[in-house]
Amino acid sequence: MNDVTLRLKGLTKTYLKGKPGEVQVLRGVDLDLRAGEAVAMVAPSGAGKSTLLHIAGLLDMPDEGTVEIGGQNVSGEGDRTRTALRRQDVGFVYQFHHLLPEFTALENITLPQLANGVPDKAAQARALDLLDRVGVAARASHRPAALSGGEQQRVAFCRALANAPRVLLADEPTGNLDPETSDQVFDTLMKLVRDEGLSALIATHNLDLAARMDRMVRLEGGVLRPVA
Numbered sequence: 707m708n709d710v711t712l713r714l715k716g717l718t719k720t721y722l723k724g725k726p727g728e729v730q731v732l733r734g735v736d737l738d739l740r741a742g743e744a745v746a747m748v749a750p751s752g753a754g755k756s757t758l759l760h761i762a763g764l765l766d767m768p769d770e771g772t773v774e775i776g777g778q779n780v781s782g783e784g785d786r787t788r789t790a791l792r793r794q795d796v797g798f799v800y801q802f803h804h805l806l807p808e809f810t811a812l813e814n815i816t817l818p819q820l821a822n823g824v825p826d827k828a829a830q831a832r833a834l835d836l837l838d839r840v841g842v843a844a845r846a847s848h849r850p851a852a853l854s855g856g857e858q859q860r861v862a863f864c865r866a867l868a869n870a871p872r873v874l875l876a877d878e879p880t881g882n883l884d885p886e887t888s889d890q891v892f893d894t895l896m897k898l899v900r901d902e903g904l905s906a907l908i909a910t911h912n913l914d915l916a917a918r919m920d921r922m923v924r925l926e927g928g929v930l931r932p933v934a
């Protein structure tokens with residue numbers, strides 16, 4: 707049985723190819739993420755983790771190699787198909803929440819669903835359920851500025867999961883929070899990953915958090931290696 711949700715094969719990426727300042731960031735990245743598996747990615751600064759997450763999340767194209775989601779090679783698809791696949795199958799979480807400031811917490815989670823054609827009532831029900839599961843339901847009608855940093859990030863998790871993606875990609879998702887809040891918010895994220903059966907690739911500098919995931923990989927020298 708093939709339960710690999712996300713497969714990265716032989717990814718390479720060079721910026722400014724053949725020009726001054728050329729930088730070969732990825733030199734053959736391979737990774738299999740199974741359904742329900744959370745993998746921590748640690749990397750020195752500038753090693754290319756954002757580049758890798760963007761390629762895995764279909765925001766950018768590799769020079770060579772393939773990205774497979776659910777057994778389908780999606781890297782060769784055109785822009786429109788890749789955008790549609792990204793909206794359906796991939797959720798992103800960043801260090802800073804990037805919530806839309808003029809919309810409430812609830813609206814921030816319903817909007818991506820409406821964009822995907824989900825009816826209003828179903829979108830609201832899903833949003834409320836997610837907010838409830840991360841303990842922020844009572845703040846549903848607040849705008850981001852009226853929420854604490856930890857609450858904002860919990861709402862950002864809900865938004866990332868709004869369309870029930872198969873893959874979650876996160877770049878330092880608790881990096882902007884104090885250690886105690888970071889710990890609690892990370893637990894919430896892991897609970898969502900488990901409950902939703904997601905495949906999660908989570909970049910973090912925090913080795914304690916990394917150790918709480920299923921396994922750890924290090925991005926260095928343009929390749930991913932397992933960390934024992």
Ligand SMILES: Nc1ncnc2c1ncn2[C@@H]1O[C@H](COP(=O)(O)OP(=O)(O)OP(=O)(O)O)[C@@H](O)[C@H]1O
Nearest residue numbers: 721722729731749750751752753754755756757758
């Ligand atoms: N568009 C670009 N053009 C040229 N060089 C780039 C471009 N984007 C990134 N780079 C370079 O590629 C390397 C990897 O960048 P990337 O942002 O992927 O690293 P990172 O591991 O996410 O870094 P950090 O941990 O500091 O955020 C860096 O040396 C960066 O300067």
